[in-house]
Amino acid sequence: MTASPTQRVPELVHHALIYDSDEAFLAATAGFCLDGLAAGDKVLAVTTAANIGLLKDGLGQISDGVQFVTAQDWYDTPGRTLAAYNRYVNAHKTHHRRVRIIGEPVWHGRSPAEEAEWTRYESVINAAFEGSPAWIVCPYDERVLPERVVSDARRTHPQLLTGDTARDSRVYTDPAAFTHASDHLPLPLPPAGTHVESTFDADLGRTRRLVSAWATALGLADGTAGRLVLAVNEVVVNAVRHGGGHGRIRLWADHSVIRCDVTDSGRLRAPFPGYLPPDPAADRGHGLWVVRQLCDLLEIRGGEHGTQVRLHLSRA
Amino acid sequence: MGGVVRQVKDVRLGDHLCLAFAHEAEQREVASAFVTAGLERGERVLYFTDGPTGDRVRRWLEESGVDVAEAMATGRLGIRSAEDTYLAAGRFDPDAMIDALREEVDRSLAAGFAGFRVSGEMGWALRGMAGAERLEEYERRVTALFDEGVSAAICLYDTRVFPADRLSALIGSHPGRVQMNALVHEGPLRVIPSFDPAGSRVLRVAGAIDHDSATAWSAALRGAIGGNGLGGDLQIDMSELEFIDVAGLRALVRTAGELEDGRRLRVTRLAPRLNEIVRLVGWDQTTGLIIDAESFPS
Known part of the structure; x- marks a missing residue:
C-alpha cells in the first residue's frame, strides 16, 4: 500500500522511518514534504541540523514552505514537547487539512530514565493525537542509535515507512498496554545518605512547608522552589484523594537535578497520567498535566502495592 | 504599616482604627456594620459626617435594619456634622476634641450604656481649616482614651481625596486598621472584599488555596460575582x-467564564509562574479573564 492516507476525514498517521543512509532518509522525507506542500498541508520538520541540511538541499527552493526546527531545540522534556506538538497542531489544523510533522527525537545523551520516558512518549503520541489530523513521521537513524531504541520504535509506531511505502508494524503495541523494559525494575534508590524523608497525610500545608524548607536548605532559587512545591502538592493531592490518604515523600539532589519521590498505597488508574492535553473547559484532570509541564521528567511505577511518582527538576 | 488589622465584626471596645477606603460602598459597609454592632451590644454610638446633613448615613443605617428615628430619640444614636464636633471651636483643637470625647464617654457610661463608639468622616481636614495640620497629633493622642477599654473609634479616610503622604502618616497615627468582613476565613485562606475607586468589587486573597480550601474559594468567587446588585x-x-x-x-478561570457578557474578571499581581501555567493550559483564552502578572521574575 502507499503512504497516502484516506481521503476522508484525516486522522492520525504515525510512522517510524528507520533509515540507515542519507539517501533512505531523503527518499522518505522529501516526498512527504512535497506531497504535503502540494496538498496545502502545514509541514514541520524537526530533525538534526545535518538532516535539515539534506532536506533543504533535496527540496531546493520549495523548502521555503517547510518550517524547520532543530531537534535539540524542540525535544525538551516529554511532557512539554507533547504539549508543544499539541499546540502546533491545534494552531494549524483550522487552516490546513493536515498537519505533517517530521519529528526525530533526540536520543543521544539521554539517561536510562530519560530514554525510557521518551520511548513512552512515542507510544503516548498514538493516544494523545488520536482523531487529530496530524501525520507524524519519526526518523530513527540506525547508524547511530542503540538497537533497543530502534526496536522500541517498532513497538511505538503503528506503521513503518520506507521510501513512499508504509507497512504495518507487526510488533506495534497499543499505547494503553505499552510497557518499557525498565518498568519492571524498581527505580534506582537515592545515593546512600543523600536524601531527606518524611510522611505525608491530608495536611497539605504541612507538606508544602516541609518541601519548602528542604528547597531552602538546598539553596534553590525561588522560582525552582515554587515549581517544586506546586508539583509535589499536585501529586500529593492525588495520593490523598485517590490513594491511601497518606504516604511517604523523599527528596535528594545533585549539582544539577532535584529528585522527589511521592509514594502511597493507592493505584493510579489513569492510563496516560498527565500526558493527554486536558480540555481547558474540563472540571478536573489538569493537575498531573501541569506537573509534567513543570518538571523535567516524571517517572511513575504502579502496581498492586501502591504508586511511586518520581519528579525530576533541574536546578536552573 | 504595622499595627493590627481587624475585620469590622471583630472590632471591640478599646480599638482605635482607621479605614482607608477608595469607594463609598466600602465606607458604607464598614460604618454600617460598626454602628449596628454597637447598638446591638447596648453601646451608645455617635457618627460624625463630613457635611451638613446626615441623610445619607441615616439611609445606610435604615437599609441595614436600624430604626434610626427610635435610636436617635432614645439617645442611643447620634449623627452630627464635623462643624458641630471636630470644628466646634471654629477651628480644629485636639485638646478640646479629646475633652469633648471624654465627656461623651463618661456621659454614656453614666447613662447605663455598655460603652461608647464613634465613627467620623475626616474629609474636613483637607479644607484648610485652622488647626487641621494637628490631625496626626490628635490621632496619636486620642488613642489613650480608647485604650481605657470602654470606647472604640473608626476614623474614615477617603483615599481618593487625601494625598498619599498625608494618608500614610494618618494611617500610621492609628494603632491599627479595619477592613470589611472576610468572605472566607478558613484555615490558611482569607478572602477580603473591598472596592476600587470605580466602585468595582475587589477581592484581596491572602494565604493558601488548596484542596482543603477549594470549596470555600469557589463559594467566595461565586458570591462575589452573583451577589445582590453586584454588576461590573x-x-x-x-x-x-x-x-x-x-x-x-x-x-x-471557571468564574471568569460564567460572567455575563461585558463583565470581566481581572486578576492582578499574580506570580509569573502561575500566569505561565494559566497560559500553558490554555486558560488565558477564556473570555472575560484578564491577568496582570507581576512584572518581576519569580
Whole structure:
C-alpha cells in the first residue's frame, strides 16, 4: 500500500522511518514534504541540523514552505514537547487539512530514565493525537542509535515507512498496554545518605512547608522552589484523594537535578497520567498535566502495592 | 504599616482604627456594620459626617435594619456634622476634641450604656481649616482614651481625596486598621472584599488555596460575582497569595467564564509562574479573564 492516507476525514498517521543512509532518509522525507506542500498541508520538520541540511538541499527552493526546527531545540522534556506538538497542531489544523510533522527525537545523551520516558512518549503520541489530523513521521537513524531504541520504535509506531511505502508494524503495541523494559525494575534508590524523608497525610500545608524548607536548605532559587512545591502538592493531592490518604515523600539532589519521590498505597488508574492535553473547559484532570509541564521528567511505577511518582527538576 | 488589622465584626471596645477606603460602598459597609454592632451590644454610638446633613448615613443605617428615628430619640444614636464636633471651636483643637470625647464617654457610661463608639468622616481636614495640620497629633493622642477599654473609634479616610503622604502618616497615627468582613476565613485562606475607586468589587486573597480550601474559594468567587446588585468587573488581588493549586486556578478561570457578557474578571499581581501555567493550559483564552502578572521574575 502507499503512504497516502484516506481521503476522508484525516486522522492520525504515525510512522517510524528507520533509515540507515542519507539517501533512505531523503527518499522518505522529501516526498512527504512535497506531497504535503502540494496538498496545502502545514509541514514541520524537526530533525538534526545535518538532516535539515539534506532536506533543504533535496527540496531546493520549495523548502521555503517547510518550517524547520532543530531537534535539540524542540525535544525538551516529554511532557512539554507533547504539549508543544499539541499546540502546533491545534494552531494549524483550522487552516490546513493536515498537519505533517517530521519529528526525530533526540536520543543521544539521554539517561536510562530519560530514554525510557521518551520511548513512552512515542507510544503516548498514538493516544494523545488520536482523531487529530496530524501525520507524524519519526526518523530513527540506525547508524547511530542503540538497537533497543530502534526496536522500541517498532513497538511505538503503528506503521513503518520506507521510501513512499508504509507497512504495518507487526510488533506495534497499543499505547494503553505499552510497557518499557525498565518498568519492571524498581527505580534506582537515592545515593546512600543523600536524601531527606518524611510522611505525608491530608495536611497539605504541612507538606508544602516541609518541601519548602528542604528547597531552602538546598539553596534553590525561588522560582525552582515554587515549581517544586506546586508539583509535589499536585501529586500529593492525588495520593490523598485517590490513594491511601497518606504516604511517604523523599527528596535528594545533585549539582544539577532535584529528585522527589511521592509514594502511597493507592493505584493510579489513569492510563496516560498527565500526558493527554486536558480540555481547558474540563472540571478536573489538569493537575498531573501541569506537573509534567513543570518538571523535567516524571517517572511513575504502579502496581498492586501502591504508586511511586518520581519528579525530576533541574536546578536552573 | 504595622499595627493590627481587624475585620469590622471583630472590632471591640478599646480599638482605635482607621479605614482607608477608595469607594463609598466600602465606607458604607464598614460604618454600617460598626454602628449596628454597637447598638446591638447596648453601646451608645455617635457618627460624625463630613457635611451638613446626615441623610445619607441615616439611609445606610435604615437599609441595614436600624430604626434610626427610635435610636436617635432614645439617645442611643447620634449623627452630627464635623462643624458641630471636630470644628466646634471654629477651628480644629485636639485638646478640646479629646475633652469633648471624654465627656461623651463618661456621659454614656453614666447613662447605663455598655460603652461608647464613634465613627467620623475626616474629609474636613483637607479644607484648610485652622488647626487641621494637628490631625496626626490628635490621632496619636486620642488613642489613650480608647485604650481605657470602654470606647472604640473608626476614623474614615477617603483615599481618593487625601494625598498619599498625608494618608500614610494618618494611617500610621492609628494603632491599627479595619477592613470589611472576610468572605472566607478558613484555615490558611482569607478572602477580603473591598472596592476600587470605580466602585468595582475587589477581592484581596491572602494565604493558601488548596484542596482543603477549594470549596470555600469557589463559594467566595461565586458570591462575589452573583451577589445582590453586584454588576461590573471583579478584581482579584493576588499580592498576598502564598499558594494556589491547579484546581484553585481552575476555579478562577471557571468564574471568569460564567460572567455575563461585558463583565470581566481581572486578576492582578499574580506570580509569573502561575500566569505561565494559566497560559500553558490554555486558560488565558477564556473570555472575560484578564491577568496582570507581576512584572518581576519569580
